Amino acid sequence: MNPRLASLVQWRGHSGPSLRGLIGAARVRLDPEGVRAAFGETEPTGATCILGARREWPQKWPHFGRSAPARPLRDLLTAACAQLPAGPAALALSGGVDSAVLAAILRDRVVAYTLAPELPGYSEASEAQTIADQLGVTLRWVTVREDDYVTALPAAIRECECPLYNLHPVSRHLLARAVRADGFDVLISGDGADEVFRGSDGADYLPIVGSMTRATGLVACAPFLDPTMAPWVAADPDKRALRSLACELGVPEAIAWRAKAPRFAPAMDLARHHDPAQIAALARSLGRTPATTTDRERVAWTTLALFAREFPGLDLSCVGSPD
Structure with missing residues (x-):
């Protein structure tokens, strides 16, 4: 050296x-x-x-062995949701099937929140509204702009205690703050569904958004990660059982069977945070x-x-x- x-x-x-x-x-x-x-x-x-x-997401991530017999998915989710803290709660509702199923199960006890970024091709607020209307769930839009993401970035990094390679996780920072400002103490999310059904670890997302949620003072609740559910779910990479359950619960079929697509934030102007001298020093130290x-x-x-x-x-x- x-x-x-x-x-x-x-x-x-x-x-x-x-x-x-x-x-x-x-x-x-x-x-x-x-x-x-x-x-x-x-x-x-x-x-x-x-x-x-970084602060840890409460759920440790073994690769589930699938050795236990699978249990009916509806029973598992109902039992997991029964473990949620009592009282009013907010639900992070995206335009996908994971949070839609939770909205259907919890429709009588949650207020749903969806982030509505004013960024081309990035918002799923209209899909979330379709879900909420179909299920009779109250939905609040949190409208944000590019400047909100960029302004929030230092605080978001402080909360998750790691660098990022895309700004998508900052969405949770912005949503959690809106939920907390409205007086809620609990934020429920569909986080972890992909990882539980696929047996993957979610290492570049779950701990990060968990930390950002808890940094606001909210209790972060993810029923798909609950130990009453996660070890008992049969391997199902395409989540076909979950999609079928969503239809049974009244989620629109177009939402339930929509193919999963990676969510990445569009490019944003980070010039106010870009420090060439510090980056050069970091690069020399890393040999890059x-x-x-x-x-x-x-x-x-x-x-x-x-x-x-x-x-x-x-x-x-x-x-x-x-x-």
Whole structure:
């Protein structure tokens, strides 16, 4: 290792020879519970990231063995929803089947909220309204603009305690604050449905939105992750059983059977948060060239710099060539 990188970095009880030593080689990888962070896909070994760099989503993520016999899905969801805190609650309602099923089961005790971004091709508010109208659920729109996402970014990074590669998780930050401002203490979501039915870990999303929800003072509740349900769900990558149940519960078929599509926020102007000098120092410490050609790269480097700024105990003084 270059002697210029030899000073120890101290952060949250962990130490390493450099930022590279704490994060691991020349890329950010999975930590033991997992958050795929700033620089693309993880390597098979996973290895180290910054330990303790975020509050944990309450559900630990084993890969469910599917050894137990599957139970009727409706019974499982009903039992999971019975574990929710008593009293009024808000439901994060997107335009998809996961939260729609919860809206159908909980229609008499929740007020639904949907984020309505004024960003081309990104809002699902009209689909959420269709669901709410069909089920007779009260729905409140939270209208946001690009400036709301960009303004919220430092606080969002502080809450989730990790960099991002797309701004989509910031939607939860904005929604949770609107819910809290209206006086609710509990936010229910359809988070985890894809992971439970597919047996995947959700490492680059679930812990992040869980932290953002709890940072507002809300109790984050995800019935699909409840231990009364998750270990008993039969493997069903296409969620056909859930889609069938949605139709039985009155969710419009066009919503219930709509194919799942990844949700990524459109590119936004992050110039106010982009610090070239700090990014250059981070890049030297990591032994990387800070490419900013794609939106993913711009978001990654900008939020990594914000992360370092929000946690000043991360000592970045030991920079230099990795040769």
